[in-house]
Amino acid sequence: MxxxxxxxxxxxxxxxxxxxxxxxxxxxxxxxxxxxxxxxxxxxxxxxxxxxxxxxxxxxxxxxxxxxxxxxxxxxxxxxxxxxxxxxxxxxxxxxxxxxxxxxxxxxxxxSIDYSYLKSLVSFGLPLIFGGLAFWGLTATDKILLKELSDFEQLGLYSVAVSFAAAATIFQSVFSTIWAPMVYKWAAAGENFDKIYKVNRYVLLAVIVLFCLAGLFSWVVTLILPSNYNDVQWILIPCLGFPLLYTLSETTVVGIGVTRRSGFAMLAAALAFIINLFGNWWLIPKWGAAGVAVSTCVSFWFFFLLRTEFAIYLWRPIPRFMLYAYTSLLVIGAVINSIYGEVYAIELKVFWLIMLCSIFVFLKDEILEIKNRFFSHNFKI
Structure with a gap:
């Protein structure tokens, strides 16, 4: 009103x-x-x-x-x-x-209202309200600033690319719906920490595969879009940063929820929002839709990094060298693909192919386990 x-x-x-x-x-x-x-x-x-x-x-x-x-x-x-x-x-x-x-x-x-319990809920939930606002800013200001700092043509390109990338939100939505109740049940029982790490490795594997497949086959969108939307194929890949990196962060952020230190969740979202705000202001005038896609992807990498480090600080450490190494390479590849994709199209296809093949070396145990479970029809973690 x-x-x-x-x-x-x-x-x-x-x-x-x-x-x-x-x-x-x-x-x-x-x-x-x-x-x-x-x-x-x-x-x-x-x-x-x-x-x-x-x-x-x-x-x-x-x-x-x-x-x-x-x-x-x-x-x-x-x-x-x-x-x-x-x-x-x-x-x-x-x-x-x-x-x-x-x-x-x-x-x-x-x-009747239990005011003492309500007070504890408010102290836990209040930071999440501001964190939610910051997260909304992280996911919504891209289109708002693109409209203000560029034109509707670039906004149209970016919106179409985001719509295609939204297919990955199915993976994010299904995983988040199942994961949240299950992981906090494990944490409350004080067990199955090894399963949390195992799920983290599985999700990392899925993120790598989806990024690489998008990098190798993004040209397919040109077959179904008008010619003036050809640039969508280049900016589609960084648009995957939001759903995929957010999903990966859900497997590493458990410590914040378990310790009920929701202020750290707010801080991670707020810092990522500031990074995205600055990135949009800097990149949109020069690169338009490609700039906003790059800014959002990089911001969500920092969001993933901050959530992971805060959770480790509050709860317990997890092995994360592989997490940071792979996600850094994926984001760098997505950024180059968005800005220079047309110039280095062949080189980028080779890059995505190498990244995809590398999982058979560095994540071969996870691949073999998935294969064994698939053929044994036993999908329980």
Whole structure:
């Protein structure tokens, strides 16, 4: 309500259109998405896996259906209808899941508040609020600054590259959903530290393979995009930095959660945000979409580094030479690919091929174990 009252600042900032309707629609979308987030956590904590998965999938399916309806019925193609489609999808899902979980949250409304317990929750959660804001800045300011410091053509290139790289967020989302409850259960029992390290090695292997495959086959996107989007093939690879390096950091950041020192999580996000802010300011005027992709990728490498080092400081050490060596090479390769990909296309293909082949030397034990588990149909860690 505060944002809406400031002369449609939401619609002006996001769309450069002075519209009360657009501001109200965006506010409704944010509010319904916020409520849906907590409703979906009820499903997750109740171990209703299918319902939780649907809570993540349904908004996307509804959005596709609504936009498909626009096409079929020749609805006017404008920003208002596009925003309306997003709002309709999020509101509909929010209402459905609020109804399905009504027994839990209605009971919650009737409970008395334990203020001493609430105080401990606030002391733990308050730094996470600011850390969440910093993380939002880390993931959102790229598009905002690209729009302000460059033009909509570069914003379009970057958005398309991010959309292709979003395929890796499937890996991130599935892993994070399964990993968080499992690892803290292990930590609470004071056992299975060797399994945490083993999972870390598996995820590192997956990150290397996905980066290398993207480096070798990013040219495929040119077959399905118009010719004026050919540059997407070069900036696609650093765009993988966010989902893949974030996923890897989830395996090394356990110590911060176990020790409940959430201030360090906030600090890691804040420092990475500052790095990204400076990188965008420096690189966007010169390199446009390539510059913002490089800045985001490098920032997430620092985010991964800071989370890892803070967790080690607070909890216990982990072997990390291989982690830092491989991720550094992957980020350097992604940066060169983004800025000089067209000039050194052949050399970069050789680089990604060498990186891919190197895992059979340095991570051969993990590869052999995955192979043995695959053929024995035993996928338990």
């Amino acid at each position: 505060l944002c809406i009252s400031f002369d449609n600042v939401i619609s002006l900032w996001l769309f450069e259109i002075d519209s009360l309707l657009l501001s109200l629609l965006v506010a409704a979308a944010v509010l319904s998405a916020f409520l849906s987030r907590f409703i979906s956590l009820i499903l997750r904590m109740n171990e209703q896996g299918l319902a939780y998965s649907m809570s993540q999938l349904l908004p996307k399916l509804l959005l596709i259906l609504i936009i498909g309806g626009y096409v079929v019925f020749s609805v006017s193609k404008n920003i208002t209808n596009l925003v309306l489609a997003n709002v309709s999808a999020t509101l509909f899902v929010c209402v459905i899941y609020a109804w399905n979980t009504r027994s839990e949250w209605l009971l919650g409304l009737k409970e």
